[in-house]
Amino acid sequence: MRVSITVNGELRSDDVEPRLLLVHYLRDVAGLTGTNIGCDTSSCGACTVHVDGESVKSCTMLAVQADGCEVTTIEGLAFDGALHPMQESFRQHHGLQCGFCTPGMVMAATSLLAEIPDPTEQQVREGLEGNLCRCTGYHNIVKAVLAEARS
């Protein structure tokens, strides 16, 4: 089936099998491997991207369901060679160690701030419920998101 999807601002048109998952479309068809696959069972959030501005787990969505939509991946955040402020805040506050969860974490965090611009710590923790990190203990991730919200 033919799909037209705007990925990081660029309109693409591809022939895909209906069963192709959005995450495989992004990684294998569009060549954007920043989006990771952690669990493949909708649990870890490593595959989080934005569809029409909202966070979704791209391992639990078909590429055909994104037909006509705008998809943003971690590669689409940096602008003109400069990190997105959320990425910069993760760097500043040591919000990552191995970095595997980070693309999904940053996408979940930016979606969260779009919905709740000035969240409490509790709201940040709840807003990142769908993203697992095996390294940081979450503390510095929460710090990074709060700092970015307040800047």
Next chain:
Amino acid sequence: MIPASFEYTRASSVGEAVRMLAAGGEDAKVLAGGHSLLPLMKLRMATPSLLVDVGRVRELSYVRDAGDSLAVGALTRHFDLSRDELVARHAPLLAAVAGQIGDPQVRHRGTIGGSIAHGDPASDLPAACLALGASFVAVGPSGERRIAAADFFTGFLETALAPGELLVEIVVPKATGAGWSFQKFNRRAQDWAIVGCAVVRDGSTRVALVNMGASPLRSPGAEQALAAGASVAEAAERACDGLEPPSDLNASAEYRRHLASVLVTRALAEAGGAPGQEASP
């Protein structure tokens, strides 16, 4: 994990979806948010031959004031339900439940219709609908019919929906100012309830339970005890009468029975206790 091959078609209206389902025959399935169906397809526990995607049927995403009740379109997402002002005013239980499903990513995709049609005993919105005394409107090739929540959940992942029928609307009687509570017990953030309890207390008290049997269900024991004037403690003790909760990795049936009586106690306390007592604000 990759689903088995299937044909895919996208409906843009209710009528078109019903025609596509009829043409697709027995193995055709509706795809709404996909957050129950796609995980099952990835595990190959579901292998539909055709998916009819109703995700773009925008006419089915709404919350409307319908006088004595709220009408909620089947494609309304958990995220929208959790933030809707009408729902917050007239059925706050529904908003609270929707806001606790999974995580934000799940709530951005999952729909109330999908949650009801799936009929999973572990899911939360069916319990909320049972407690609120909701009913469901389905459209099929032979027209429209309305099914009470109490008659809808017939077995494990089985409902009163006939093949080829589309769930289009959830009708929720207004419970403005009624006492209510939702208790969800799980061990980790984002998890499904090991046991859950939804209570609405208006004239009478309805007590619905999550994960306490093969289907979403109400607790006849607790409800009958309360109707007969029993105390909260007595009602909680009878909460599991006649129920057969599952045993699994998370909990034994015995532990579930214990949890249910604790959660029923908490829920009734929060919703304002036994009839005759004042509802908490």
